[in-house]
Amino acid sequence: MIKMVNDVRIVGAGQAKYSKASGRTIPQLIHEAGSAALLNAGLEWNTVDGLAVTSFLLPPDNSATIAEQFGLEPTFLFQGLYGGASGIIGLNHAARAIREGACDVALIVAADAFNVESHNNTLDHFNGSVRDFMSPQGFGGANGMFALHTRLYMERYGAIVEDFGNFCVSLRKNAMLNSNALLRNELTLEAYLNAKKIADPLRLFDCVMPCAGADAVVLVSERIANKTRGTPVRILSGAEIHNAHKNDIYSNPGGWDKFKDSFFDQARISPSDLDFAQIYDDYPVMAFYQLEGLGITSPGKTAEFIMKNGITTKGRFPVNTGGGQLSAGQAGASGGMIGLYEAVTQLRGEAGERQIKCKTGVAAGYGMVAYGRGVSSSAVILQRDD
Amino acid sequence: MKPQPRINSLTQPFWQGVNEDKLLVQQCEEISCNRHIFYPRASCPFCFSPHLRWVEAIGEGFIISNTTIHRPHHDGFIEECPYVFAAIQLAEGPCVYGKVINAPIDTSLVNKPVSVKFEFHSSIQKIPVFVLLD
Numbered sequence: 147m148i149k150m151v152n153d154v155r156i157v158g159a160g161q162a163k164y165s166k167a168s169g170r171t172i173p174q175l176i177h178e179a180g181s182a183a184l185l186n187a188g189l190e191w192n193t194v195d196g197l198a199v200t201s202f203l204l205p206p207d208n209s210a211t212i213a214e215q216f217g218l219e220p221t222f223l224f225q226g227l228y229g230g231a232s233g234i235i236g237l238n239h240a241a242r243a244i245r246e247g248a249c250d251v252a253l254i255v256a257a258d259a260f261n262v263e264s265h266n267n268t269l270d271h272f273n274g275s276v277r278d279f280m281s282p283q284g285f286g287g288a289n290g291m292f293a294l295h296t297r298l299y300m301e302r303y304g305a306i307v308e309d310f311g312n313f314c315v316s317l318r319k320n321a322m323l324n325s326n327a328l329l330r331n332e333l334t335l336e337a338y339l340n341a342k343k344i345a346d347p348l349r350l351f352d353c354v355m356p357c358a359g360a361d362a363v364v365l366v367s368e369r370i371a372n373k374t375r376g377t378p379v380r381i382l383s384g385a386e387i388h389n390a391h392k393n394d395i396y397s398n399p400g401g402w403d404k405f406k407d408s409f410f411d412q413a414r415i416s417p418s419d420l421d422f423a424q425i426y427d428d429y430p431v432m433a434f435y436q437l438e439g440l441g442i443t444s445p446g447k448t449a450e451f452i453m454k455n456g457i458t459t460k461g462r463f464p465v466n467t468g469g470g471q472l473s474a475g476q477a478g479a480s481g482g483m484i485g486l487y488e489a490v491t492q493l494r495g496e497a498g499e500r501q502i503k504c505k506t507g508v509a510a511g512y513g514m515v516a517y518g519r520g521v522s523s524s525a526v527i528l529q530r531d532d
Numbered sequence: 533m534k535p536q537p538r539i540n541s542l543t544q545p546f547w548q549g550v551n552e553d554k555l556l557v558q559q560c561e562e563i564s565c566n567r568h569i570f571y572p573r574a575s576c577p578f579c580f581s582p583h584l585r586w587v588e589a590i591g592e593g594f595i596i597s598n599t600t601i602h603r604p605h606h607d608g609f610i611e612e613c614p615y616v617f618a619a620i621q622l623a624e625g626p627c628v629y630g631k632v633i634n635a636p637i638d639t640s641l642v643n644k645p646v647s648v649k650f651e652f653h654s655s656i657q658k659i660p661v662f663v664l665l666d
Contacts, residue, residue: 266605270535278537279571282659283629284617287605294597294619301597301642343614346600346638392577396596396619396627517571518619518627 154241155371155378155531158187158364159490164326164475168259168358172203173215175257175477179360180216186496187364188375189251194218196243196252196365198236200226200479202268203258222249229513230426230482231386231522232256233361237486238384238526240365250367254486257360258478265356265478275517286345288515289353292429293345295399295519299431300347303446307347310430311338312452314351314472317427319458321469323500328357328475351472354428359477361487377494382413382506382527389521399519400432400512402439410441413527417441420527421504422463422492424485426512427470432520436510437465440525459500467492467500482511486526493530505530534608536654542572545586550658553650555591557626558584570626591648593622600637614638620646620662631661 160182162175170178176199184191197220199209207215209225222243226232233256240252260268269288270281285291299305315335321327333351341350364374371378385408390401410416417440425436434448442463443451457465468474468488471481489509491497510525539547549556558569560576561583567576568589575582598618604610616635620628633649635641646662653659 270606274538275571277535278543280629281535281606282537282653284534284601284604284606284609284612284615284631285629286599286601286603286617289603290599290601290605290617293599297599297640298597298642301640343600343602343638345602345617346614348599518629 152245152247153368154244154365154381155368156363156381156490156528157366157371157374157376157378158183158189159487159494160184160186160362161326161487162257162360164328164357164359164477166328166357167261170259170358172201172257172259173207173212175259175358175360176201176212176255177216179257179362180253180255183253183362183364186376189364191216193251194253195220196222196240196249198224198226198240198252198254200232200236200256200482201258202478220249222252226256226479228388228522229479229515229520230428231511231513231520231524232479233483233486234384234509234511234524234526235386237363237365238386238524241381241384244365244367250370252365253362254365255360255362256480256483258480259358260356260478262356269515273516276515279517288428289345289348291515291518292431293348296347296429296431298396299434305446305449307339308335309449310352311335312449313430313433313457314338316452316457317466317470318473320467320500321473323459324468324474327469327473328355329469329473348429352430354471354476354481357475357477359475359480361480361483363486363490376496378531379490379493380529380531382415382529383409384526385409386522386524390523395519398435398439400435400439401523402436402510402525406439406441409525409527415506415527420506420508422467422502422507423465424489424507424509425466426482426485426510427466427472428476428481428512432512433465436512440508440510459502464502467497467502479513482513485509485511489528493528534653535606536657542574546572547657549588550650550660555589555648555660556586557589557622557624559587561585568624568626570628589622589624593620593646595619595632595641595644595646596621596627598632598635598641616641618662628660632664633661635664
């Protein structure tokens with residue numbers, strides 16, 4: 147007898163309201179985003195039997211105690227400990243769990259509530275190597291760490307600060323169509339260049355604004371998908387890698403190039419088949435490394451690609467159609483879910499004013515900054531199922 | 533007060549060395565490996581050997597990349613801003629991080645040679661910093 151394999155569908159996406167100051171606890175933010183995603187799917191909380199939670203500020207609580215607080219009885223549980231790579235990793239793990247029959251309705255959610263001070267404080271003790279061998283030495287937090295990669299990218303490819311500026315300006319145009327983005331006033335290249343220096347060559351608008359927020363998606367088995375509302379989304383491929391380029395982190399601070407070939411082979415598509423990319427934009431240089439690592443652009447040619455094609459919702463290859471973290475704000479670990487939320491929302495045709503024409507897209511995550519770069523990279527290829 | 537390193541059985545030789553104006557790094561004792569390692573590890577990340585010894589680095593290297601910190605991550609550094617912070621590749625191979633105390637701000641110093649110097653970080657603990665050589 148042939149064993150039936152459950153396939154999976156993403157059937158809902160939701161966000162908590164993004165805000166500068168929260169006033170909301172992490173469980174409240176998780177609940178707000180989770181409720182929005184379930185409502186979007188047409189499902190009730192009592193159907194949830196799988197839960198993946200990512201939040202830096204969750205301790206002393208954890209994913210099991212969140213299940214307890216919400217009155218869930220899950221048979222699949224995941225807690226993301228890989229920062230901004232975790233949301234997509236949680237989705238991929240939940241997909242495996244559903245395919246193996248471990249659960250039917252998995253809620254994947256990330257939430258945090260940061261300001262500049264608490265963000266720096268968290269990063270200061272992020273892990274042993276940062277705490278003992280970068281922070282006392284005055285590394286400048288994530289800004290300083292990624293300023294080093296930005297400088298090196300400029301040296302290696304002859305990139306100029308305007309290249310990163312054009313990326314930020316485009317994302318701001320996208321954010322202006324997103325009511326849940328925190329930075330919605332127009333950003334000109336001149337204003338970008340005149341902004342105060344944070345960690346040379348990074349200026350203010352190269353750095354994400356820490357904020358409060360939460361993002362969630364609902365992943366279900368195929369048989370449940372028929373009972374939900376809206377257009378389901380298929381997962382064509384998912385991947386993660388940790389500690390890539392371990393002996394030469396300054397050659398490439400991410401790991402997408404390491405899994406690109408098998409990632410697209412599994413999806414049976416090529417990068418040119420993608421209609422959009424929702425990537426982890428904690429700093430413009432990391433967005434460049436992601437587009438290049440995934441094979442969407444060639445190494446060193448991302449700025450040229452942006453100018454030639456356009457990455458706004460009106461462009462030929464839209465990137466971070468909700469404004470990304472750079473314009474929506476970075477709600478801690480939820481920065482790793484905001485792209486996934488946006489990808490699902492676009493593919494379901496529910497993006498309102500900023501809706502683009504799309505069938506297939508990629509979302510990527512990056513996180514857990516350690517000794518000089520983020521250790522964890524993830525990505526998923528999604529396709530509208532109609 | 534600036535953020536302080538946590539000193540434990542793994543990191544103690546390094547921080548004691550710094551207080552004696554020595555830059556210590558680990559070296560894998562496997563003859564076939566012999567790689568130098570930093571930050572301190574429980575095992576060799578190149579060949580997985582658990583046998584590591586502490587050796588003194590010559591204290592020279594070059595700048596992999598640098599930044600000028602205008603907005604520090606910690607209030608303890610506010611008075612020193614702007615200052616130059618860099619990733620440095622030691623002659624022995626490993627990457628270490630530190631301030632470059634005599635460098636011009638807001639300029640690329642990639643590939644410039646540096647040597648180590650030791651400054652007081654607190655009343656009881658020194659820390660390595662770097663001096664631009666040309």
